[in-house]
Amino acid sequence: xxxxxxxxxxxxxxxxxxxxxxxxxxxxxxxxxxxxxxxxxxxxxxxxxxxxxxxxxxxxxxxxxxxxxxxxxxxxxxxxxxxxxxxxxxxxxxxxxxxxxxxxxxxxxxxxxxxxxxxxxxxxxxxxxxxxxxxxxxxxxxxxxxxxxxxxxxxxxxxxxxxxxxxxxxxxxxxxxxxxxxxxxxxxxxxxxxxxxxxxxxxxxxxxxxxxxxxxxxxxxxxxxxxxxxxxxxxxxxxxxxxxxxxxxxxxxxxxxxxxxxxxxxxxxxxxxxxxxxxxxxxxxxxxxxxxxxxxxxxxxxxxxxxxxxxxxxxxxxxxxxxxxxxxxxxxxxxxxxxxxxxxxxxxxxxxxxxxxxxxxxxxxxxxxxxxxxxxxxxxxxxxxxxxxxxxxxxxxxxxxxxxxxxxxxxxxxxxxxxxxxxxxxxxxxxxx
Amino acid sequence: xxxxxxxxxxxxxxxxxxxxxxxxxxxxxxxxxxxxxxxxxxxxxxxxxxxxxxxxxxxxxxxxxxxxxxxxxxxxxxxxxxxxxxxxxxxxxxxxxxxxxxxxxxxxxxxxxxxxxxxxxxxxxxxxxxxxxxxxxxxxxxxxxxxxxxxxxxxxxxxxxxxxxxxxxxxxxxxxxxxxxxxxxxxxxxxxxxxxxxxxxxxxxxxxxxxxxxxxxxxxxxxxxxxxxxxxxxxxxxxxxxxxxxxxxxxxxxxxxxxxxxxxxxxxxxxxxxxx
Numbered sequence: 001x002x003x004x005x006x007x008x009x010x011x012x013x014x015x016x017x018x019x020x021x022x023x024x025x026x027x028x029x030x031x032x033x034x035x036x037x038x039x040x041x042x043x044x045x046x047x048x049x050x051x052x053x054x055x056x057x058x059x060x061x062x063x064x065x066x067x068x069x070x071x072x073x074x075x076x077x078x079x080x081x082x083x084x085x086x087x088x089x090x091x092x093x094x095x096x097x098x099x100x101x102x103x104x105x106x107x108x109x110x111x112x113x114x115x116x117x118x119x120x121x122x123x124x125x126x127x128x129x130x131x132x133x134x135x136x137x138x139x140x141x142x143x144x145x146x147x148x149x150x151x152x153x154x155x156x157x158x159x160x161x162x163x164x165x166x167x168x169x170x171x172x173x174x175x176x177x178x179x180x181x182x183x184x185x186x187x188x189x190x191x192x193x194x195x196x197x198x199x200x201x202x203x204x205x206x207x208x209x210x211x212x213x214x215x216x217x218x219x220x221x222x223x224x225x226x227x228x229x230x231x232x233x234x235x236x237x238x239x240x241x242x243x244x245x246x247x248x249x250x251x252x253x254x255x256x257x258x259x260x261x262x263x264x265x266x267x268x269x270x271x272x273x274x275x276x277x278x279x280x281x282x283x284x285x286x287x288x289x290x291x292x293x294x295x296x297x298x299x300x301x302x303x304x305x306x307x308x309x310x311x312x313x314x315x316x317x318x319x320x321x322x323x324x325x326x327x328x329x330x331x332x333x334x335x336x337x338x339x340x341x342x343x344x345x346x347x348x349x350x351x352x353x354x355x356x357x358x359x360x361x362x363x364x365x366x367x368x369x370x371x372x373x374x375x376x377x378x379x380x381x382x383x384x385x386x387x388x389x390x391x392x393x394x395x396x397x398x399x400x401x402x403x404x405x406x407x408x409x410x411x412x413x414x415x416x417x418x419x420x421x422x423x424x425x426x427x428x429x430x431x432x433x
Numbered sequence: 434x435x436x437x438x439x440x441x442x443x444x445x446x447x448x449x450x451x452x453x454x455x456x457x458x459x460x461x462x463x464x465x466x467x468x469x470x471x472x473x474x475x476x477x478x479x480x481x482x483x484x485x486x487x488x489x490x491x492x493x494x495x496x497x498x499x500x501x502x503x504x505x506x507x508x509x510x511x512x513x514x515x516x517x518x519x520x521x522x523x524x525x526x527x528x529x530x531x532x533x534x535x536x537x538x539x540x541x542x543x544x545x546x547x548x549x550x551x552x553x554x555x556x557x558x559x560x561x562x563x564x565x566x567x568x569x570x571x572x573x574x575x576x577x578x579x580x581x582x583x584x585x586x587x588x589x590x591x592x593x594x595x596x597x598x599x600x601x602x603x604x605x606x607x608x609x610x611x612x613x614x615x616x617x618x619x620x621x622x623x624x625x626x627x628x629x630x631x632x633x634x635x636x637x638x639x640x641x642x643x644x645x646x647x648x649x650x651x652x653x654x655x656x657x658x659x660x661x662x663x664x665x666x667x668x669x670x671x672x673x674x675x676x677x678x679x680x681x682x683x684x685x686x687x688x689x690x691x692x693x694x695x696x697x698x699x700x701x702x703x704x705x706x707x708x709x
């Protein structure tokens with residue numbers, strides 16, 4: 001009797017499993033060569049722009065159908081991508097940051113798109129900003145085709161600058177100007193002994209400190225293509241790091257860790273409690289929705305050199321894709337005049353297609369920021385971090401150490417150097433991209 | 434003295450409840466803030482001076498929230514009854530079992546309950562891919578076919594174990610079949626357990642995030658928790674929109690919890706009830 005009960009439950013389990021009890025959606029096997037799956041992440045408005053792009057593409061290419069796989073956060077995007085690659089069901093196309101594409105390129109699961117681009121000839125490397133094209137080269141072959149290019153710029157609150165009588169940032173302002181502005185803008189407005197407006201909001205992470213090290217003539221790693229160790233111990237890097245740390249330890253122009261965790265920089269800037277914040281193009285979308293905030297953008301300050309850091313995403317194609325031709329046609333369309341304009345209008349990214357970036361579609365005079373050209377002018381002085389397969393992992397391990405050092409009370413920099421080296425043991429494999 | 438004691442108890446309970454109610458209250462109030470404004474600083478600014486329902490409208494227009502809630506209802510509505518069936522069957526089988534096999538199975542269940550989801554992440558994906566079920570709701574519902582979670586099976590086994598074995602033996606001697614024994618004898622005696630498992634499994638299926646993230650593709654198929662993650666990206670000035678969606682998605686579970694209160698209050702009959 002008991003046996004009957006058990007076998008009955010087993011039987012139902014199996015029958016249900018095979019028949020797919022209540023299975024909703026239908027299977028849409030990619031494999032006929034005309035169905036493309038595209039996975040991208042972004043906020044709802046950005047994802048809407050992709051939907052518009054897909055609709056425009058399908059209208060022009062009625063033989064191809066695009067299935068869009070939208071994901072909210074970048075973290076979830078990565079989880080879904082890695083699982084589907086390992087599980088053998090990767091999307092035909094996906095968008096990914098250059099700091100994260102190396103881990104896929106290294107495992108040889110991406111279709112190199114450079115040769116296809118040369119063969120088709122409709123879209124060429126020279127149509128795009130070379131700084132991003134270079135970032136997506138793996139072993140000298142263009143692997144993914146960049147879709148956007150954003151540099152790090154300074155967003156500033158014009159009202160706070162004017163109230164404090166501080167001159168607005170110029171195209172060639174220096175570290176000294178930057179620090180002087182930060183000091184003059186930091187204020188205790190109600191006289192309770194606590195700072196109410198901070199001059200600067202700064203996330204102490206590798207990607208944010210890198211441009212300051214470069215500006216001082218230093219390097220973050222010994223070799224961009226074949227890194228074997230961090231270079232924080234060089235004089236130039238140490239000097240830049242000391243400058244960055246002085247914002248907190250000496251001048252108190254940035255919020256403390258506690259204040260930072262209780263109200264993030266973006267919120268603080270939006271309500272006028274922060275005068276300057278280094279950020280990429282993405283922050284523009286948030287700020288456009290904030291009423292009564294007078295803001296603009298300026299390039300990063302400079303010292304020995306004028307340098308900023310690259311943020312860029314590209315279209316990558318899975319090697320296992322069975323719709324490679326159709327997928328490439330989609331990339332051509334997305335980076336063509338119609339496609340790139342649709343994405344540019346969402347305002348979230350800076351287009352890699354030079355003609356679109358320099359057109360009114362991007363430099364929209366009716367929309368903030370007034371100095372949108374700062375994003376384009378910065379491209380000439382852009383540098384990037386390595387794109388080796390383990391870079392994402394390296395950043396993940398090093399960022400908390402930098403934060404801890406930045407907010408500590410006098411932890412010597414040698415301790416940071418040692419901790420960074422210890423945390424990245426075995427991650428620099430000496431693999432040359 | 435006793436009165437004072439009960440006052441103290443009541444006061445303490447209220448204080449404790451307030452701690453837990455506060456986040457819930459905040460979730461109800463926060464969406465009333467106009468989206469686009471900087472987030473409130475401190476408690477004084479939390480209550481909006483000019484309440485607005487704009488954030489709810491935004492939540493439904495920015496992402497297909499309505500559709501995703503229907504999808505979640507569909508998945509939960511199918512998965513929970515199946516969970517109850519399979520978990521109670523397995524629990525009853527375990528109770529009626531004798532000897533070493535039962536010890537082995539209980540040990541296996543406890544062991545299984547400790548396996549983290551991430552450990553079976555890839556094998557499950559490959560399995561469902563081979564079965565051709567990626568992009569359908571089957572992988573989301575499939576755990577229900579195995580009792581939802583090893584814990585649910587154990588809950589039922591413990592509940593059934595508390596019923597005197599003579600009850601089952603008598604029923605079997607009267608010619609009661611397996612299904613009848615389960616439906617007419619065992620299940621009615623463990624109603625509070627069933628209520629608890631209905632709630633627990635409903636919460637698990639309703640708020641499941643990783644499974645829908647990995648197995649679903651098309652936007653029209655996505656479930657509600659994925660929408661929350663999408664809205665989270667809007668930035669701090671749009672937190673009211675994010676919280677409006679959170680409120681809408683949390684509400685069904687809260688309502689279900691209050692509705693099930695009555696069921697929890699019934700006492701499960703222990704070992705001595707036959708003697709009374």
